[in-house]
Amino acid sequence: MTHCSVRAATAADRGLLARATLENLNWNGPRFTMREVEENPRLRHYYDGWPGGDDLGLVAEDAEGVVVGVVWLRFFTAEDPGYGFVADTVPELSIWVLAERRGAGIGGLLLCRVVDAARSRGVAAISLSVEDGNPAARLYARHGFRPAPDGAQGCLLEL
Numbered sequence: 001m002t003h004c005s006v007r008a009a010t011a012a013d014r015g016l017l018a019r020a021t022l023e024n025l026n027w028n029g030p031r032f033t034m035r036e037v038e039e040n041p042r043l044r045h046y047y048d049g050w051p052g053g054d055d056l057g058l059v060a061e062d063a064e065g066v067v068v069g070v071v072w073l074r075f076f077t078a079e080d081p082g083y084g085f086v087a088d089t090v091p092e093l094s095i096w097v098l099a100e101r102r103g104a105g106i107g108g109l110l111l112c113r114v115v116d117a118a119r120s121r122g123v124a125a126i127s128l129s130v131e132d133g134n135p136a137a138r139l140y141a142r143h144g145f146r147p148a149p150d151g152a153q154g155c156l157l158e159l
């Protein structure tokens, strides 16, 4: 794997999180425009106003300082749930890697690091939503995510 450094994501990374949200929604081809994401509260809330409360995230940069990936957690509520919502104590994970850098271990690195960070803050579980057919599901399964119990949507990793 090429060398990457990892730093904390901040509110100043809003544009990065917006791009990542759009590209994640379009993982299997163009379905949404940035404008549609910005205008849809159920999509925009993945990045708008992030970080709130206990949200946390990490940005991977290559040796030249180019951003190559990002992972972030957001706590949603039953009144305003994400697609992988399980409980308001369980943050939902989003992850994205620059297209030309995928498959080189960056996503796995970010996943490990954010799980460690969440665990050290006392977070009990992390959820996520992944659509059928997305190869990312294999990555999540390798890192211990399992289908959420009790008919809830999404996948769950107990920490």
Ligand SMILES: CC(C)(COP(=O)(O)OP(=O)(O)OC[C@H]1O[C@@H](n2cnc3c(N)ncnc32)[C@H](O)[C@@H]1OP(=O)(O)O)[C@@H](O)C(=O)NCCC(=O)NCCS
Pocket: 023, 024, 027, 095, 096, 097, 098, 101, 102, 103, 104, 105, 106, 107, 108, 109, 129, 130, 131, 134, 135, 136, 137, 138, 139, 140
């Ligand atoms: C999912 C993603 C973050 C993984 O990052 P990565 O750096 O490619 O991951 P790694 O190299 O650490 O691990 C490779 C694994 O990632 C997944 N992966 C690899 N290329 C991928 C791609 N183009 N799209 C989706 N997942 C991919 C596979 O599970 C792969 O494991 P496999 O080789 O057993 O199939 C990244 O591929 C990506 O941004 N994909 C497009 C957007 C997306 O689907 N995001 C997740 C929405 S739920």
